[in-house]
Amino acid sequence: MKRLSARLVLGMICLTLLVGCGSASSGTSTSSGENEGKQIRVACLLPGSASDRSWSQFGYEALMQVKEQLGADVVYSENIADADLLPALRGYASDGYDVIFGHGGQFQDAMEKVAPEYPDTEFLVICGANPTGENVTAADNAPWQYGYAYGWMACQISQTKKVGYVGALEGIDVTNNFVGSIKDGLKTKDPNCQISVIYLDDNNDVAAAREAANALAAAGCDVILHELNRGAQGVVDVCKEKNIYTLGRSEADVAYAPDQVLAYCDYGWSSKYVSLTKMAMNGELEGGTMYFGYHTAPEAPGFAFVYDEENSWNPKAVTEEMLDNFQVEVVDMFVADPIRSYTVEQAAGGTF
Amino acid sequence: MSVDFVVEFLSSTIRIAVPIILIALGVCYSEKAGVHAMGAEGYMLIGAFVSVVMTIATGSHFLGVVFGILAAALSSAVFSAFAVYLGANQVICGLGLNFIMLGLTSALQRLFWGTTGVPRIEAMNPIEIPVLSDIPLIGPMLFDQPILTYITYLLIPVAWWIMFKSTWGLQLRAVGENPSCADTLGINVARTRSISAIVCGVFCGMGGAVLALQQVQSFTENISNGRGWLGLIAATFGGWNPVGAAGAGLVFGASEVLQLRLQMLGNIQISSYVILMLPYLVALVFILLIGKGRRHPAAMGKYYRKQ
Structure with a gap:
């Protein structure tokens, strides 16, 4: 009887707490019903x-x-x-x-x-x-447009000519197009520039993202790109500690690491x-x-790189000359030829 | 292979392994006393959350760690009340606790910080130990670490000594193997088991604090992300011996570091998903090579009612 009571009490507590906690993982936000x-x-x-x-x-x-x-x-x-x-x-x-x-x-x-x-x-x-x-x-x-832009810019910025990338979910279309185009942009700018790609299979593990960024930094990468959710925090932290360049996910990252964040992408x-x-x-x-993307702007704007209200890229790292070249070699190119496609092999992990 | 590469590889291994080792030490204590430690992931989560909240509130890492440990210990005390004193199923209780902690920490995080997320906190900086940190190779690897890592080094032999050389350790092992026999010898089975479960909470809470304060420098939802389970497996592979469990934790850490480095090798054309399996392959190999002869404490998971 005592054990049965214990189970009942435990069950009630679990149920109550789970129901309570469950409400935190979904939400409703309903506007006034006057136009119902x-x-x-x-x-x-x-x-x-x-x-x-x-x-x-x-x-x-x-x-x-x-x-x-x-x-x-x-x-x-x-x-x-x-x-x-x-x-x-x-x-x-x-x-x-x-x-x-x-x-x-x-x-x-x-x-x-x-x-x-x-x-x-x-x-x-x-x-x-x-x-x-x-x-x-x-x-x-168009993920190949901003991916290419990242690769192109990273190659320009890197002093060691070694760029790292930390991502998740290898093999899906958006990843293929994004990572494949980063490599494309980087190699088009300088075939000798090297890129190392690590996949984590997890967008949100900050500690794992930190270790991946540490590994890339130890291998000599002085620009680390990423496409992660919460995990992005780990990459930004490591880049700030090691004073190397990276991307932000929002203006908060720029404020946190203004010398290391090159820009963040406002996906609109x-x-x-x-x-x-x-x-x-x-x-x-x-x-x-x-x-x-670039081809639909300004009528239907796609994405935009943002550093602060005045600059699209970190002015301490990206010169006016680079920006001029970027306009010609990236923006104008995609306006003229907007669609590309990359395969899973082109987006594979490893060093290239 | 350069010296720098080896140092960096081993430093990363220690960094990744420390939280897993702490969990594994805690699991050793709980399970050696016959209490399943399925709630390790949950203890780690609440430990991480409270340590971050208190560090932000007080500005002190020390207080953050202390309160993180206390929160996890309190959770394990609640667990032991149900599992040890009231005889609730230990596996179900532990699993339920994990879900509760995941929901609770996520809900509280949202309550305190809305959708802006928990702010970053200042990192616990590494402390160089004079002389020792100058030893080639192992110096920078072992003796240029944050304080909780040094404490973990010390806890491994201490945990081993208490478990295998102290009277209380003997009592703990006795209630895990044959509680009725221990009872007839005058050992309070429920109290011993309960204390063991709480010690598990203490270690797991500290593991959570290490993860949150030394590594992530913040709290994110489900921050533990399965590390509690890895600690549980490490304890099993280590034969519920703190030294063995710590060794298994190091192997898991090393395999995690290795898979990251393998991915960076040249154009190897192997899917990352295959390489990401490495830690789990290591676990399987362990089972085949070492785990085969392992016998869990005879009374593990069994409720003992005093006759």
Whole structure:
């Protein structure tokens, strides 16, 4: 009897706490119901935490802009595990949400499966590519454009002519295009410039990212690029300690390491979420992929490199001459020839 | 292979291994006394979280570490109340505790800092030990580390001595092997087990503090990211002997460092996912070579009710 009571008490406590904690990993943010009936309902699935100061937080903030600018009824779920993708999508679709954003290419397969069951719902996958289905649309900044730009600039900045890269999730389209283009930009600028690529298979492990950055720095890399979520903090910390160059994820990183951060990329997700939701409201989405970048600016701006209000790159590291060359050799090139594609082999780990 | 490479490789190994070793030491104590330490990951999480919160609040790393350890010890005391005194299933209790700690630390982080995240804190700087740090090769590797790393060095032999040479260590091993026999000899089984579980919490809390204060310099959701489980495996491979567990922790650290260096080799055209398996392959090899003859404490996981 005593043991049974213990189990019951333990079960109740666990249940209570789990329910309590569970509410922290998903959130609802509903605007006033005065326009109920006409109000568009938008759901968003985030792969990580809405407070990761990186990728998932960009999605969360973009969703809040949809709420603020369009008066939408918005809801989001964070830390979505692979096993929860289909139930989460079906849950929101069957609850009558008009638009469902998946903030990451990993949502594409699940959206393609669920979309035919809910033809009245628009599924939007951020950083996806070539989705199937009329109500599944992929939107992305052309990753090969900013990847090439990073590689080109890193090669210019590096004194040792050794550049490092720390990333996650090898093998997906966006990674292939991003890492492949970094190598392309770097080697195009100087074939003798070396790049070492490490994948962690985890976007959020700060300690592992630190060790990867330490390994690259020890190998002589004096510029370390990265594409991580919370893990980016580990790379920035190491680069600050060792006084070598890196990228930021937001203005907070520039403020933290102003001498080491070259720039951060403003992906402009907030404006894209708003315009995509408007297009969904007006029935203008027809599936397929929408790429934003140098070729769509200024009408539909893609991404922008930002250091501070006056500079796109760190003025202590990037000279006016470099910027002039950058305009010709990177920006103008992509305006004329915007689309590229890289394979998994071209984005492989190792030193090249 | 240059000397610099070896020093850097081994320094990284120690850095990565220290939190795992601390967890493994804690697990040794709990499981040697017959109490499953499935909650190690949870203790580590709460230890990391509280150590960061208190460091920010007080501006003192020392107080951060102390409160981190206390929070983890309190969690393990709650666990032992259920698992040792009330006879709840130890595995379920431990797993449940991990989920609770993950949710609790994430929710509290959001409550305190909203979506801006926990701010960075000042790193615990390495302390060079005069003379020793000048020894070629091992000097910079072993004796130019933050304070908690030195404490970990000391804790390994101390933990071994207490477990195998002290009276309390004998009692602890006795209740893990044959609690009814220990009981007839006048040993308070529940109290001994409970203290062992709390000692486990203390070590895990310190492991969390090392991870948060020495390495990450902040707290992020799920900061432990499976390191608690690695510590649990290290303790098993080490035969629940603190020295063996520390050795296994070092091997795990080295394999993690090795996989990062392997990825940086030339154009090897091997998927990173294959190389990332290295620590787990090492674990499998360990099972085949060493783990085969390992026998867990006979009464591990078994509730003992005084007759």
